[in-house]
Amino acid sequence: MEMFLQSLISGLLVGGLYAIIGLGMSLIMGVLKIINLAHGQLMMVAMYVSWSAWNYLGIDPYLSVVLSVPFTFYLAKFLSKYLLNPLIEKDSILPENQVLMTVGIGMVLVELARFLFTSDYRSVQTSYTGQAWDLGGVSISIPLLIAFIVSLLLTAGLFYLLMKTDLGRSIRATAQDRLAASLMGVSAEKITVLTYGIGSALIAAAGTFFLPIFYLYPDVGPEFTAKAFVITILGGLGSTVGAITGGIVLALAETFGATYLSSGYRDAYGLVIFLLVLVFLPGGLKSLTKV
Amino acid sequence: MLKLENVDMSYGDLQVLWDVSFEVHEGEIVVLVGANGAGKSSIIKTISGLQKVSNGKIIFDGADVTNQKPEDILKRGLVHVPEGRRLFNEMTVEENLIMGALWGEAKEKRAETMEICYDLFPKLRDRRTQLAGTLSGGEQQMVAVARGLMAKPKLLMFDEPSLGLAPVLVQDIFDIIKSVRKQGITVLLVEQNVQATLKFCDRAYVLENGKIVMEGTGQQLLNDDHVKEAFLGI
Ligand SMILES: Nc1ncnc2c1ncn2[C@@H]1O[C@H](COP(=O)(O)OP(=O)(O)O)[C@@H](O)[C@H]1O
Numbered sequence: 001m002e003m004f005l006q007s008l009i010s011g012l013l014v015g016g017l018y019a020i021i022g023l024g025m026s027l028i029m030g031v032l033k034i035i036n037l038a039h040g041q042l043m044m045v046a047m048y049v050s051w052s053a054w055n056y057l058g059i060d061p062y063l064s065v066v067l068s069v070p071f072t073f074y075l076a077k078f079l080s081k082y083l084l085n086p087l088i089e090k091d092s093i094l095p096e097n098q099v100l101m102t103v104g105i106g107m108v109l110v111e112l113a114r115f116l117f118t119s120d121y122r123s124v125q126t127s128y129t130g131q132a133w134d135l136g137g138v139s140i141s142i143p144l145l146i147a148f149i150v151s152l153l154l155t156a157g158l159f160y161l162l163m164k165t166d167l168g169r170s171i172r173a174t175a176q177d178r179l180a181a182s183l184m185g186v187s188a189e190k191i192t193v194l195t196y197g198i199g200s201a202l203i204a205a206a207g208t209f210f211l212p213i214f215y216l217y218p219d220v221g222p223e224f225t226a227k228a229f230v231i232t233i234l235g236g237l238g239s240t241v242g243a244i245t246g247g248i249v250l251a252l253a254e255t256f257g258a259t260y261l262s263s264g265y266r267d268a269y270g271l272v273i274f275l276l277v278l279v280f281l282p283g284g285l286k287s288l289t290k291v
Numbered sequence: 292m293l294k295l296e297n298v299d300m301s302y303g304d305l306q307v308l309w310d311v312s313f314e315v316h317e318g319e320i321v322v323l324v325g326a327n328g329a330g331k332s333s334i335i336k337t338i339s340g341l342q343k344v345s346n347g348k349i350i351f352d353g354a355d356v357t358n359q360k361p362e363d364i365l366k367r368g369l370v371h372v373p374e375g376r377r378l379f380n381e382m383t384v385e386e387n388l389i390m391g392a393l394w395g396e397a398k399e400k401r402a403e404t405m406e407i408c409y410d411l412f413p414k415l416r417d418r419r420t421q422l423a424g425t426l427s428g429g430e431q432q433m434v435a436v437a438r439g440l441m442a443k444p445k446l447l448m449f450d451e452p453s454l455g456l457a458p459v460l461v462q463d464i465f466d467i468i469k470s471v472r473k474q475g476i477t478v479l480l481v482e483q484n485v486q487a488t489l490k491f492c493d494r495a496y497v498l499e500n501g502k503i504v505m506e507g508t509g510q511q512l513l514n515d516d517h518v519k520e521a522f523l524g525i
């Protein structure tokens with residue numbers, strides 16, 4: 001029973017960060033209508049920013065979120081403005097070409113990271129890295145708890161932005177009908193660039209909060225791109241609420257699989273759930289929750 | 292108020308507007324009639340900046356607005372209610388109206404204009420929190436018109452507002468357009484419902500294969516043999 005509770009709690013805490021990753025992806029998919037195959041790679045960039053801030057400047061990794069998020073936000077805006085947007089404007093070019101462009105961006109980011117930081121595994125040590133709260137046999141990792149609280153705040157912030165502000169409504173409007181949005185005076189081009197930036201800023205935050213928990217190396221990016229993809233399919237394409245449930249379901253599958261089956265196949269459990277959902281619930285969890 | 296001078300427009304290599312010139316004066320209801328595929332929507336899209344002019348000029352309210360961006364044209368008070376309504380289906384009625392008033396004076400007066408719209412369409416007040424995609428066709432058209440009014444237009448362009456509506460509702464929509472004009476808003480209307488619109492418009496232009504082939508008052512065109520044959524089935 002304690003083992004069960006322990007897995008449940010760890011799964012939920014990690015699920016918060018997975019939800020953020022999924023939210024970033026579903027936001028980008030909604031507006032750009034493409035899968036962002038550079039998603040995890042942008043997260044990796046944010047992790048290296050935080051790692052460098054800790055390693056060279058001694059800045060606490062959780063504080064360096066104020067560096068990693070803006071850095072990734074502006075980098076992503078730059079990439080979408082100069083590399084992705086020019087492809088949207090050409091009618092003759094297939095949307096697949098944008099997906100290919102994100103693959104290219106991802107590869108360049110990974111190789112740049114390898115060039116700058118080598119392939120070594122990196123990690124940060126903080127006073128709270130190994131700390132945990134003991135609740136009668138079930139322990140709650142302090143870094144994961146902080147990460148979870150931050151991801152709740154970010155999710156709430158994102159929903160406030162999307163539902164209650166003109167900018168958020170313009171983003172949703174562009175996702176629903178680009179032409180109608182431009183008739184409302186919304187520049188689809190600006191919204192596209194901004195959305196790619198916001199989606200990337202979300203994963204940047206997740207990346208920084210993963211840093212005290214996971215190892216960092218250049219190829220961590222593609223792994224998380226795959227996770228982000230699984231989360232959005234699990235949740236149901238284009239659904240923000242689905243991205244949250246998808247993130248939590250994936251994290252729970254990984255944690256329970258690692259606890260009860262074998263921890264060596266951690267990444268495989270998510271894929272099993274993914275295949276089951278594709279076969280039995282093609283619309284994703286969204287088709288159960290209806291939102 | 293609005294003037295097109297010798298406008299040509301192409302989609303890629305395919306030219307669809309040829310030397311189009313016409314004028315809408317302040318306070319008028321002007322109608323563009325033409326068969327399916329004549330280029331009516333293309334003209335409206337060109338005026339609102341969604342399509343680029345390859346030759347010619349568009350003047351609005353004394354300023355040259357040729358090939359300006361849609362957002363800049365909108366901000367001048369030239370507003371386009373598109374064919375097929377194009378609502379934001381997964382947003383509420385109220386959010387759709389808010390989307391109409393994102394800029395300048397329209398934004399400042401958002402709450403006030405929204406009340407005016409709800410007075411004009413009391414049904415929408417009851418449905419303000421309902422998703423636009425779940426409304427009936429007639430109600431959706433009301434939202435589309437209200438969303439246009441939210442922008443505080445000087446000139447409102449309607450692209451086939453009666454398309455797909457039951458005959459009773461068509462009359463309602465035309466009444467609404469007349470009341471829009473009473474509020475001091477100039478109207479440019481595209482319609483396939485030729486007979487009904489020619490009766491209440493001030494002037495009309497006939498479009499064939501991307502060219503203006505005839506102009507006159509509504510009454511003149513109603514009595515014209517060519518119009519009778521081509522559009523009225525007489
Ligand atoms: N996006 C587009 N790309 C290419 N051709 C188009 C496009 N939109 C319309 N056309 C063509 O332009 C012509 C005029 O269309 P349109 O302006 O929609 O006519 P109407 O509104 O009078 O029915 C038609 O031949 C149509 O096939």
Ligand SMILES: [Mg+2]
Pocket residue numbers: 331332333374450451
């Ligand atoms: Mg048309």
